[in-house]
Amino acid sequence: MNKLQIQELQNQSEDIFNQYVRDWKEKGGKVLGYGCVATPVEIIEAAGILPYRVKALGHPDTELADAYLSRFNCRFCRACLQLGLDGTYDFLDGLIEVNSCDHMKGMFENWQYVRKFDFFHYLKVPHYFREFTLDYFEEELALMRAAISRHFSVDISDDALHAAIERQDELRSKLKALFALREQRSPTISGSEVVSVLATGSSICSEDFNALLTSLLEVKEQANIPDFKARLMLCGSATDEVDLVGEIEAQGGLIVADALCFGSRAFWAKPEGSGSPLRLLADRYLSNLLCPRMFEDYSRRLDFIIETAARAKVDGIIIFFNKFCDLHGVDAVSLRRDLEKRDIPVLTIEKEYGSKADTGRLRTRVQAFLERIGG
């Protein structure tokens, strides 16, 4: 894969119904939409279906979605729903809902109420980890497997699941290698590029994403990032705002690490394991969410951030969350307190997803933060 091909593939992250998905559909392929990293994409891939993580690239206006979700709901979800209602997502052959958060639940419920997909499956993810919640989640995965199998008339064998798990393992190690490139002393890839790669990866099949990463790693190992003022880590709620990350970097704060679900939280801490594929997946996903929607898990989330920040030698951390996202909004208070206790400077930003009106304010706050940390 040459530089041009890499660029082309990366460009897929700028378009919802991108050329890759169009080609997939033209070949008769099916596509299933999902909204949360708690969805084991391995099961979808093992069925020969393309898993597509719902995004709101381009941050559209939300006039259709606002007739359903209220202004008290997160704008990321409203923007995703907008694209669901205006037909942009009509290429999806079905949806998988997860009880990620109250906003996301409402988004899926409205989407299904209006568009009525033939295939709509609700994957119920427990909110804490115990043996009995793991058992329940394993059963949930079995139900999801059966539902996909039944509706799309495909056999999802254990062998196919193991193969999909192996592909994800390979992806994981390549993503870690990619992340190492930005964590190193002289980073060779920017934070906005990484978000863009992850967004691309969430709408192409793992085999092609693996190939993209192999080529990207070769190219990026030799790359160079111009001068920057400080090394930053980005934490917070779900976002595909490549432009926002770019805006922070334009102020001189290079994002060298993250704890985002369009970032490291999607793959980093998945444990190794063996056994039946569904048990393995249940364990990997339930114990790996590192999201404030999980309980009795705060210290693990905090440790993950501290370890990542130390490894990437960051000068400060930006925690951002979408307005009305109380899961992250409340968690941010504890995180800030506990990180500052460890002398890690923190900037907390509550923002409106995709809002251009917020750009000036964000720019000023990032600039002030960079000054504070001596960048």
Place this chain on the structure above:
Amino acid sequence: MKAMEGTEYTGMFNRVSAILKVLKHLPERVSEEDIEGLEHLVTGSLAATAKSALAPRTRDSTLAIFDSLIAWLEGFERARRDGKKIIMTSLTIPVELFYCFKNAYPVTNELITTLGGLLLEGKSDRYWDFAMGAGLPDTMCSSSGVSIGANIMHVDFQPAAVASGYPGDCDTNAKQQEFLAQYLGVPHLMVEKPVDDSARGREQYLKSTHDFIEKLEDLLGEKMDEELMREVAENHNKGAELYWELSDMLRLSPCPVPNVAALYVVAVGLTMWGTKEGVQSIQRLVDASKRNLEENDYQEKVRSLWCWTGFYYDLWGFFTWMEERGITYLGDALSILFPNYIDTSSRDTIIEGFANFAWDYPMTRQMGSPSMSATWTDDIIHSAREREADCVFFAGHHSCKHAWSIFSIVRKEVMKKTRVPVFALEGDTWLRKSMALDAIKRQIEEFIDNVVVKYKAKA
């Protein structure tokens, strides 16, 4: 984060307790002269609250609730003296569970918030501001946010644990309870409601309840006492019968149950359900409603069902004001309970009975369902038909992201299936500052005058 400055007398719980203790000295039969005297004694919004709480149609119910709240408070003080562990609990955990231990006493977040809003001059605004001062987002829920603000002052009491049943049915409250536990450095005990109405979901909920009880037993160093469990379950069953009796009276027109009874039912449910004081309070609410039925002097014009919360910080501004205009409050989602009969034959049947009751708790039942809109719609339609509502109000608290996220579907479906007009209001259930009650009253009047009256005429 530095603890907020405060003295013993600035704590919200302490201030509320002091007022309740004064109310203990009210005579058994309060006369008009007594009320007049009280109005001169207290000022501002408190005078309006007192006048409203002791209005003739409401008076007996209010005195019943005062008595039981005072008994609950005295129980709290005894518990502290005896070294029992205070558990800061919340709306979605059956309060009965704690009364099954010799060494525990529950204080419910939402009750403290509500009492602060009703009884304190200046309402509970100051405590909300403390929470904001700690950096918590202003989009979170004031139901426990106010109480959290009061708790982080560290002047009222230190709970031994924070208990929550919110995971699965309300993100913001679930996170707030976890934050409080972290802040206070005490264990956070949870029950999770799976978003699964199948038998498997119920079984999972029961497992989660057992898990919670085990953790609580470890914390308290004692097993749930079977004798106490039976006593609590029997009280629950008596309370359930009385609740259904009260519920039946809500179907009558003119409605003999005073508007404010809905709030009082919530108070009992949150605080003393399963205790003999709880049973007595509901009994007295039933008796008071029966007396109203005999007197039959209420001029009812419109029957309103509140499908989510009401506004709980101004009795006069909300409940009594409506009653004076003949607008009946048929209850809200928080006061519409589904108390079951508990089989007291064994420890397991009793625990299952508590879990079944909690499964149908307000919000847990609707927002913890796999289809929030379908379950909520069914509940509204059922209540609207059973209580013969002329209209439905949604008091949309900005923090109820789940309810707001599907309200559009709910409104459409309820109106399509019942033809009953539905109206959405915005405002904070526990705080006066997000929208003035006068503005809310205007909207209620306009909706009733322009829509409901016409709907009734057509019907």
